[in-house]
Amino acid sequence: MSELDPARFGETFLPSDQLPPAVHPKVLRDELAAAAQWVADYLNELPAGPVARPMPAKQRARLREGRLDRQAGGLGRVLDFVRDEIAPFPTGNGHPAFFAWVNSPPAPAGVIAELLAGAVNATCGMGENALMDLERGTVRMLAGLAGLPDGTGGVLASGGSMANLLALATARTWFLTLRGSGDGPAYDRDHARLTLYYSARAHMSVAKAASCIGLPAHRLRPIATDAHDRLDPAALRAAVAADLDAGLLPFCTVSTLGTTATGAVDPLEPVTQLCRKVGMWHHADGAWGGLGAAVPALAPLYRGVGDLDSMTVDPHKTLSVPVGCGALLLPDPEHLHTAFAHQASYLAATEPDALPWLSHATIELTRPGTRALALWATLQHLGRDGVTGLIEHYLGLADQLRDRISAEPRLELLAGGPWPVACFRITEPDVGDPNALHTRIARRVQDGGRAYLATVAVRGRTVLRACLCNYRTTTDDLDLLVREVLHAADADTATDRRPPSAGPEADSGSPTSR
Ligand SMILES: *Cc1c(COP(=O)(O)O)cnc(C)c1O
Numbered sequence: 001m002s003e004l005d006p007a008r009f010g011e012t013f014l015p016s017d018q019l020p021p022a023v024h025p026k027v028l029r030d031e032l033a034a035a036a037q038w039v040a041d042y043l044n045e046l047p048a049g050p051v052a053r054p055m056p057a058k059q060r061a062r063l064r065e066g067r068l069d070r071q072a073g074g075l076g077r078v079l080d081f082v083r084d085e086i087a088p089f090p091t092g093n094g095h096p097a098f099f100a101w102v103n104s105p106p107a108p109a110g111v112i113a114e115l116l117a118g119a120v121n122a123t124c125g126m127g128e129n130a131l132m133d134l135e136r137g138t139v140r141m142l143a144g145l146a147g148l149p150d151g152t153g154g155v156l157a158s159g160g161s162m163a164n165l166l167a168l169a170t171a172r173t174w175f176l177t178l179r180g181s182g183d184g185p186a187y188d189r190d191h192a193r194l195t196l197y198y199s200a201r202a203h204m205s206v207a208k209a210a211s212c213i214g215l216p217a218h219r220l221r222p223i224a225t226d227a228h229d230r231l232d233p234a235a236l237r238a239a240v241a242a243d244l245d246a247g248l249l250p251f252c253t254v255s256t257l258g259t260t261a262t263g264a265v266d267p268l269e270p271v272t273q274l275c276r277k278v279g280m281w282h283h284a285d286g287a288w289g290g291l292g293a294a295v296p297a298l299a300p301l302y303r304g305v306g307d308l309d310s311m312t313v314d315p316h317k318t319l320s321v322p323v324g325c326g327a328l329l330l331p332d333p334e335h336l337h338t339a340f341a342h343q344a345s346y347l348a349a350t351e352p353d354a355l356p357w358l359s360h361a362t363i364e365l366t367r368p369g370t371r372a373l374a375l376w377a378t379l380q381h382l383g384r385d386g387v388t389g390l391i392e393h394y395l396g397l398a399d400q401l402r403d404r405i406s407a408e409p410r411l412e413l414l415a416g417g418p419w420p421v422a423c424f425r426i427t428e429p430d431v432g433d434p435n436a437l438h439t440r441i442a443r444r445v446q447d448g449g450r451a452y453l454a455t456v457a458v459r460g461r462t463v464l465r466a467c468l469c470n471y472r473t474t475t476d477d478l479d480l481l482v483r484e485v486l487h488a489a490d491a492d493t494a495t496d497r498r499p500p501s502a503g504p505e506a507d508s509g510s511p512t513s514r
Pocket of ligand 1: 203205260287
């Protein structure tokens, strides 16, 4: 490039042997530097702005329109576009007063890694490349944190939903292979009799994954939970026994480590015992709470974790790896290869001692290296102690929030824990439909722009739910949240007491009535 004078070569003036999307190296350097500067400022200034803001309909329509100009656009337009059209309207999860879902802000190390991995652009499904080996290594790091045995392997996926799908597909193949169902009429007969068990508080992605692998709804068994939202092993045993009596084939039970609504951890040992006895696979959905064994205070709840057949973990939840980074971990990764190995003439390892490519362990062929590098970067920046410390920080914040709620006479704590979440309600009597009231309160808090939380159904009631998974959240944000909820309740009451002409509308619980 030395024969080029950077000052004379703009991005539209490429060397004659290059075509767009290539750009002149100096142009690229300048744009990357501008983008990096913007990213640093954006992340720094984010807490000072509103958590979320309503998006003007015109702007929304422009994004959805999907019009592509004939003429090439400038490289600088990318940053302008993100700054003006995208960044002002995020989900809100970068902000320390965002409590709505288990969506964390990105760890800075992960942000840097995603840019770098994009440049390397490895295909982590085939061939040999460093990022594919790093993916194998990061999976082992997660396994170590989760308390799974040496030799555990697995794959990274876009998130917990995909990891749960991979798990159920693997369990199904394992079960039918062991049974010798083959590939003919016996397979059809056996497949039609497969039954799946999971706690009634399991994430919806479990039932969705079951549907994706071809299980009809009438073969799914949501199992009753106890007063703390944990799967009841006796109810599980009864359901499995009844299905066996009916000639069905129980093939897998999914436990949840950190239920989405209230953060409960299912008991693992009695479930594994039953699985071993009747020949079922035991998968744990630890998308949120899979790494609890790394935290001394939680470790007793994770006894038996090493005996699981598979576990889902979502590093984009508690670890703040940028979305989407999920993982499926298996003490015996050979089961993944049985489920997903493929043959194609143009895809064959040439090195005699090569490990199976990762495309043999998942559904995807071409796979991004951003997941592995962002996960590695985040983990190495935290260190093992940092991971424990981060989770302990969230647990501590959740304790403090639950204490504040319990101490506030107008609020009632209904559930939450051991994972860092608080589910609560307003105690005010005579509020009409309490479920609609809490939907309106959440909406009011969101619209206020200072804090953000959402509702969830707990035992048939709509309640407010605050999750703690932002490393920038402080106790001031907890105070702010409680204040915002009480203000929203006051504003709602004031609306309720408007003169009769406006009354019926307010009583109808329209989320837009103010
Ligand atoms: C979030 C979550 C999922 C889904 O994970 P995604 O990464 O959002 O696909 C699955 N199970 C549990 C328990 C979760 O909390």
